[in-house]
Ligand SMILES: Nc1ncnc2c1ncn2[C@@H]1O[C@H](COP(=O)(O)OP(=O)(O)O)[C@@H](O)[C@H]1O
């Protein structure tokens with residue numbers, strides 16, 4: 001039995017887009033949809049809140065959930081939809097729920113935070129720590145029939161490739177595999193590397209990473225593109241022609257104190273389509 005798709009709703013417009021995306025995803029995977037609203041606990045709890053305040057906050061949460069569950073059921077009659085009100089730190093709650101989910105779907109930005117910040121802190125934190133794929137829905141394009149996946153040969157990007165092939169197969173979409181590259185800085189005494197040779201080496205590395213998946217999904221139309229550019233720029237540009245962009249949570253380089261690498265972070269901020277962030281399953285690895 002496929003594990004449920006979990007969607008976080010907070011009553012904001014972006015979370016309704018996430019709801020619609022999650023409803024479609026659950027139907028595609030033949031999975032149940034769990035609609036979740038989290039009532040946040042405050043770190044510095046207010047000791048004397050006015051009588052009835054907690055009840056009114058809870059009632060508001062119930063209203064948000066009821067509306068969301070009704071929308072989901074109406075758009076997909078027959079889909080198994082449940083709604084749950086939870087209390088805690090929203091990011092921690094979704095990370096916990098991800099242990100029994102086929103995906104966690106969140107809006108790019110919720111009710112809280114600064115209005116000029118597009119990516120909410122909950123979405124960012126969950127993307128870095130969840131055990132299931134996390135799909136952050138900001139803009140929904142649709143109709144491109146193409147899924148984009150960024151690969152750098154890292155362990156999480158292999159997990160991203162596997163997820164991207166599965167999604168492309170379910171959605172009958174084409175797959176755009178993008179590998180951005182730059183010239184390595186040559187040591188002082190060496191000759192300048194030949195860019196064409198480097199691109200060819202990257203292409204071969206990329207093809208080696210795709211061989212098993214190509215064989216498993218022979219019907220998918222796969223386009224492999226090597227781009228000499230900053231990876232975040234190339235992926236953000238390509239996201240304009242995709243219905244979903246898939247990346248690993250971490251890559252080959254970077255500062256490993258961060259849960260989400262800089263390329264994934266940039267894409268979460270600026271992609272023109274929903275972004276799926278995938279963590280590698282290997283314990284202790286990115
Ligand atoms: N050069 C690249 N070309 C295409 N995709 C990339 C590239 N670098 C990173 N990515 C994508 O972004 C994900 C996260 O990598 P990144 O943000 O660079 O993390 P890190 O900082 O750990 O290297 C990778 O798993 C991959 O999906």
Ligand SMILES: [Mg+2]
Nearest residue numbers: 251252253254
């Ligand atoms: Mg990197």
